[in-house]
Each structure stands twice: as structure tokens, then as C-alpha cells.
Amino acid sequence: MTAxxxxxxxxxxxxxxxxxxxxxxxxxxxxxPVGAFLLFTLVPFYWMIVFAFxxxxxxxxxxxxFTFDHLKTVWTDLGFSTYLWxxxxxxxxxxxxxxxxxxxxxxxxxxxxxxxxxxxMVVLLATQFVPGAMLLIPLxxxxxxxxxxxxxxxxxISDTVFQLPLCAILMSNFLKNIPIELEEAAMxxxxxxxxxxxxVVLPLLRPAxxxxxxxxxxxxxxxxxxxxMFINHNDRFTLPIGLNSAIGEYSADxxxxxxxxxxxxxxxxxxxxxxxRFLVQGVSAGAVKG
Amino acid sequence: MTSTILAxxxxxxxxxxxxxxxxxxxxxxxxxFRGPYGLITPAIVLITVFIAVPVGTVVYFSLFQYNxxxxxxxKFIGLDNFHTMLFDDPQxxxxxxITSVWVVAEVVLQLVLGLALALLLNRVFRGRALVRAxxxxxxxxxxxxxxxxxxLIYNPTTGIADVLSQxxxxxxxxxxxxxxxxxxxxVIAELWxxxxxxxxxxxxxxxxxxxxxxxxxxxxxxxxxxxxxxVTLPYLREAIIITTLLRAVWExxxxxxxxxxxxxxxxxxxxxxxxxxxxxxVGARNFGYGSALTIAGFVILLVFSxxxxxxxxxxxxxxx
Numbered sequence: 001m002t003a004x005x006x007x008x009x010x011x012x013x014x015x016x017x018x019x020x021x022x023x024x025x026x027x028x029x030x031x032x033p034v035g036a037f038l039l040f041t042l043v044p045f046y047w048m049i050v051f052a053f054x055x056x057x058x059x060x061x062x063x064x065x066f067t068f069d070h071l072k073t074v075w076t077d078l079g080f081s082t083y084l085w086x087x088x089x090x091x092x093x094x095x096x097x098x099x100x101x102x103x104x105x106x107x108x109x110x111x112x113x114x115x116x117x118x119x120x121m122v123v124l125l126a127t128q129f130v131p132g133a134m135l136l137i138p139l140x141x142x143x144x145x146x147x148x149x150x151x152x153x154x155x156x157i158s159d160t161v162f163q164l165p166l167c168a169i170l171m172s173n174f175l176k177n178i179p180i181e182l183e184e185a186a187m188x189x190x191x192x193x194x195x196x197x198x199x200v201v202l203p204l205l206r207p208a209x210x211x212x213x214x215x216x217x218x219x220x221x222x223x224x225x226x227x228x229m230f231i232n233h234n235d236r237f238t239l240p241i242g243l244n245s246a247i248g249e250y251s252a253d254x255x256x257x258x259x260x261x262x263x264x265x266x267x268x269x270x271x272x273x274x275x276x277r278f279l280v281q282g283v284s285a286g287a288v289k290g
Numbered sequence: 291m292t293s294t295i296l297a298x299x300x301x302x303x304x305x306x307x308x309x310x311x312x313x314x315x316x317x318x319x320x321x322x323f324r325g326p327y328g329l330i331t332p333a334i335v336l337i338t339v340f341i342a343v344p345v346g347t348v349v350y351f352s353l354f355q356y357n358x359x360x361x362x363x364x365k366f367i368g369l370d371n372f373h374t375m376l377f378d379d380p381q382x383x384x385x386x387x388i389t390s391v392w393v394v395a396e397v398v399l400q401l402v403l404g405l406a407l408a409l410l411l412n413r414v415f416r417g418r419a420l421v422r423a424x425x426x427x428x429x430x431x432x433x434x435x436x437x438x439x440x441x442l443i444y445n446p447t448t449g450i451a452d453v454l455s456q457x458x459x460x461x462x463x464x465x466x467x468x469x470x471x472x473x474x475x476x477v478i479a480e481l482w483x484x485x486x487x488x489x490x491x492x493x494x495x496x497x498x499x500x501x502x503x504x505x506x507x508x509x510x511x512x513x514x515x516x517x518x519x520x521v522t523l524p525y526l527r528e529a530i531i532i533t534t535l536l537r538a539v540w541e542x543x544x545x546x547x548x549x550x551x552x553x554x555x556x557x558x559x560x561x562x563x564x565x566x567x568x569x570x571x572v573g574a575r576n577f578g579y580g581s582a583l584t585i586a587g588f589v590i591l592l593v594f595s596x597x598x599x600x601x602x603x604x605x606x607x608x609x610x
Binding site: 030033034037038040041042044045047048051061101104105107108109111112114117120123124127128129130131132133134135136137138139140141142157158160161162164165168218221222223224225228229240241243244247254257258260261264265268269271272273276277279280 | 332343348407435438448577581
């Protein structure tokens with residue numbers, strides 16, 4: 001437990017330890033509320049797992065008798081293997097594009113003063129108020145013109161565009177915390193700016209890259225609306241729309257539905273577990289302070 | 291446990307790695323990288339083509355009668371769409387009402403419970419990292435997946451009602467069947483998914499409150515509640531203002547869960563404005579009227595945000 005409580009990371013923010021007034025942690029003022037929150041959080045997950053791995057007909061609140069049948073059904077009969085690979089492709093490409101673009105944009109914002117910088121920042125922030133649902137119609141027409149309807153690139157592009165602004169701001173806030181002297185020193189030693197960036201700054205940006213990459217991955221993985229609008233063909237379905245159509249068609253086969261949910265949940269939960277300790281840090285560094 | 295590093299990022303190890311480059315690196319290699327404009331060009335192009343142009347297109351379409359399934363009937367009709375929306379469309383007004391209740395309920399519940407959760411997770415206790423990881427997990431879950439999970443819980447034959455009946459109680463609990471309960475069932479499912487975000491944002495700011503402020507308060511004999519009221523809350527006020535605004539915008543626009551869980555029903559009881567737009571766009575392919583609704587939503591959001599920020603700023607100045 002103690003090992004979990006303090007992962008041996010160099011990049012952690014200082015955690016405040018036992019500040020006065022918050023040392024008491026009895027069972028009633030602490031254990032009980034934590035338990036209640038945990039119950040609320042975990043019971044729905046547990047319920048899904050029970051249904052996914054329990055034989056049809058059993059009513060025990062445990063995955064007993066245990067079975068992989070539901071998983072096999074969704075994997076082969078319902079096409080979730082295809083959906084999974086489509087989702088993986090979309091999420092990984094979005095991750096790659098978003099990280100690269102966020103690095104470029106974030107670097108410009110953190111290291112340069114230039115004309116039009118503050119309007120650009122305003123535009124980046126303003127995009128957060130433009131909802132995806134409202135751009136469905138024109139985006140559909142644009143992708144139709146580009147011949148990208150029923151093409152996963154429509155999803156990759158639109159996911160990247162909508163993830164980019166916040167990720168770029170997050171990245172620039174991280175960059176501002178890295179002393180510029182480090183790059184200057186490298187450049188005096190004869191590095192080009194690009195080389196100085198790669199050799200000196202990039203290694204220090206690891207937590208930021210993990211945070212931004214995970215945001216992009218999870219965002220793309222979970223995106224439903226764009227996929228619903230731009231993808232019509234079964235072979236190109238991603239998991240969210242695959243799951244949605246399964247909810248419609250197989251509404252009586254709860255085992256299969258739950259198993260489909262497990263397929264959709266496992267990759268994000270892995271990514272989440274991987275980036276979880278950067279999450280609080282990433283958010284506080286990237287927070288948009290008014 | 292005591293890996294307290296003052297700088298946010300460690301500096302020492304990589305500084306050495308940048309030394310001893312080849313001499314010719316001084317030459318202007320990669321001219322493209324030299325200016326900030328080169329760096330932001332890709333972002334500008336993407337945002338222009340896929341956000342700015344579409345916003346303009348929406349404005350343009352809102353002036354047309356334009357249904358993708360009836361392309362022959364496309365014509366310019368001026369502000370007729372808006373006239374219809376404001377005066378002849380009860381669904382628009384009811385969806386606005388439902389949207390407001392939805393946003394207020396979600397933001398208030400998430401703020402109160404998120405604050406409580408952040409306070410709990412900010413304390414030091416055994417296994418805190420594990421508890422944190424578990425509690426934040428729903429944050430990564432998509433709206434559709436949340437729907438799928440909560441459908442199992444709300445379904446009379448697989449969920450709470452089933453557990454109750456096995457215990458001998460006949461409850462007839464089927465929350466998605468009736469309008470009022472379907473709405474609150476959706477609110478709870480969304481709360482489950484949205485709570486971690488609020489807790490993460492507030493926790494991040496709580497951890498940046500300097501320790502000595504609490505020590506000073508302790509010396510002065512302030513109780514735990516007073517420390518919360520007069521130290522924690524004032525420090526968090528900026529974070530709370532920004533987070534509630536972001537969340538309000540996000541919940542306003544959020545359609546995934548409602549679209550899949552209730553589809554806006556029963557009888558329109560959970561049709562928020564964005565859901566109405568999606569139904570017009572995806573379902574009816576009614577792009578003209580859908581665009582007009584879109585603009586209404588956008589304007590409402592913008593005005594709301596400006597008023598909210600204005601009062602947020604004003605109250606901040608007062609308190610200084």
C-alpha cells in the first residue's frame with residue numbers, strides 16, 4: 001500500500017503532508033464517506049463485469065458460473081473485434097497528431113512573443129465554447145466534399161481539431177515552467193533551436209506529453225457524435241457507435257451488452273491507470289487561470 | 291513519501307545531455323522552425339478549416355430551408371427559421387427548460403460532491419493513491435459506455451429492481467419508463483461520470499495551497515470547519531469559478547449519454563437543446579432548421595458565459 005501511495009517519480013508536485021487540521025482520519029469522519037464514494041463509483045463497474053462473465057440464467061450477484069461465452073459472442077458475431085481495431089487506430093493517430101501539434105503550438109506560445117499572440121489565445125479558448133454537436137452539419141458537408149465520409153480519417157481529423165486547443169495551452173503552460181536558460185545554454189554550445197528542444201526540453205516534457213497524449217487518446221476513444229454522423233458502414237464502426245447499435249439491436253442479451261462494455265472499457269482503463277498519477281499535476285499546470 | 295521537489299519539473303539530469311553538438315549545427319538548419327508563425331500555422335489552418343469555416347457555414351445555412359433528404363426544396367428564407375423557432379416551436383422552449391434544469395442539477399451536484407471528494411482525497415491516509423485511481427476511473431468512460439452500464443442498473447430485470455425482488459420486495463422500480471424519473475436517472479448516471487472531473491480540478495488546486503497558511507490558522511485556534519471556510523474556499527474560488535463554467539458549458543453540450551440512454555424520451559422529457567439539434571441533424575437531416583437551433587444554443591452559451599465571468603470577476607474585485 002505504501003508503495004502505491006508514493007510512486008518513485010521525480011516529477012511529482014510536492015504533496016502536502018499532514019497539514020494541521022486535517023490529520024484526524026477516523027473511521028466516521030473519513031472511512032465512511034470514502035467508502036460511500038467508492039461504492040457509488042465501483043458498483044456500476046462491478047455490475048457490468050458480473051453480467052459480462054456470468055452464464056445466462058444465473059442470478060447470483062457474482063460472476064458465477066464463470067463464462068467467456070458473452071465475450072466470444074460480441075467478439076466474433078457482433079463484430080467488436082473490428083470496432084476495437086478501428087477505435088485503436090483512430091485513438092492512436094489522434095494521440096500522435098495532437099501531441100505533435102500541441103508541442104509546436106505550445107512551444108510557440110511559451111517561447112515567443114509575437115504579434116497576434118493574445119488574439120490567438122482567445123481563439124484557442126473560444127473553441128472550447130463551440131460544441132461538437134453544433135458543427136455536425138457543416139463538418140459532415142466538408143468531409144463529404146473531401147470524400148472522407150465512412151473514412152476513419154474524418155474521425156481522426158475532427159478529434160484532433162477539437163482536442164488541440166486545450167492540449168496546446170496545457171503544453172505551453174508546462175513549457176513555461178521549464179527555464180529557458182537550459183535551451184539558451186544548449187544553443188550557445190552550438191545546438192540549433194530544434195536540436196536544443198529535442199535534446200534538452202523534450203525529455204523534461206515527458207509528464208506533459210503523457211498527459212496530453214492520454215487526454216487525446218481518451219477523447220478520441222470516447223467520441224460518439226462524430227462517429228455517429230460520419231460513419232455509416234458497419235466495417236468502419238468505432239466502439240462507441242458499435243456499442244450504441246448493439247444497445248439497439250441486442251437489447252435483450254444483457255450478457256453480450258455487458259461484454260461489449262468490457263471490450264470498450266479495458267483499453268481506456270489501462271491508459272487511465274498509466275497516466276493517472278500525472279492527472280492532478282497535468283490539470284494544475286494546465287489550468288486556465290482567469 | 292518525502293519526494294518534495296520545489297520545482298515543478300526536475301532540471302538537473304537533462305541539462306548535461308544537450309552539450310557537445312557538431313559544429314555545423316550552428317548553420318541555419320530547419321529554417322521552418324525559426325519563427326513562431328511557422329509553429330502555429332498547422333493549428334491555425336486546422337482550426338480555420340474545421341471550426342471557423344463550419345461556424346460560418348452554420349450561420350449561412352440558418353437562413354435557408356435546407357433538408358438533405360429534400361434537396362429540391364432548398365431555398366433562401368431569410369430569418370424564417372428563427373421566427374419558427376421562437377414563435378411556433380414549443381419543442382424549442384421545452385428543450386431550453388430541460389437544458390437549464392439539466393445543467394444546474396449537474397453543476398450543483400458535481401460541485402458539492404466534488405468538493406467533498408477532493409477534501410477527502412486531499413487528506414493523507416493509507417492506500418490513498420489506489421483510492422484516488424479507483425474514484426477517478428469513471429472520468430475516462432464514454433457517454434455510451436456509461437449508458438450501457440447504467441442501463442443494466444436501471445433495467446427492471448437486471449438491476450436494482452431485480453436485486454430488490456430477490457430480497458422479497460416488489461418495487462416496480464423502472465426509472466427510465468416515466469418522464470420525471472428518467473430525467474433524474476440520467477442525472478445520476480451523468481453525475482457518476484462527471485464527478486471525478488470536478489474532484490480532479492479542485493484537488494489540483496487544493497494541493498497548491500501553501501501549508502503554512504493552515505499552520506497559521508491552527509495557531510490562531512481555527513476549527514477544521516473555519517479553516518475550510520476561511521482558508522480553503524477563498525483559495526479555491528478562482529478554480530471553482532472556472533471549473534463550474536467549463537462544466538456548465540460541457541454539460542450544456544453533452545449529448546452522448548442522453549442520446550443513448552433515453553434518446554430524449556420518454557415523450558421528450560429528456561430532450562435538451564443540443565439533443566434536439568442532433569435529432570434534427572442526424573435523424574431528420576434538416577440542416578437549415580438545425581443550424582438555426584445551433585445558433586440559438588451558441589448565443590445562449592456565449593451570453594451565459596459572459597454574464598457568469600462578469601459576476602465572477604466583479605465579486606473577486608469586491609473581496610480584494
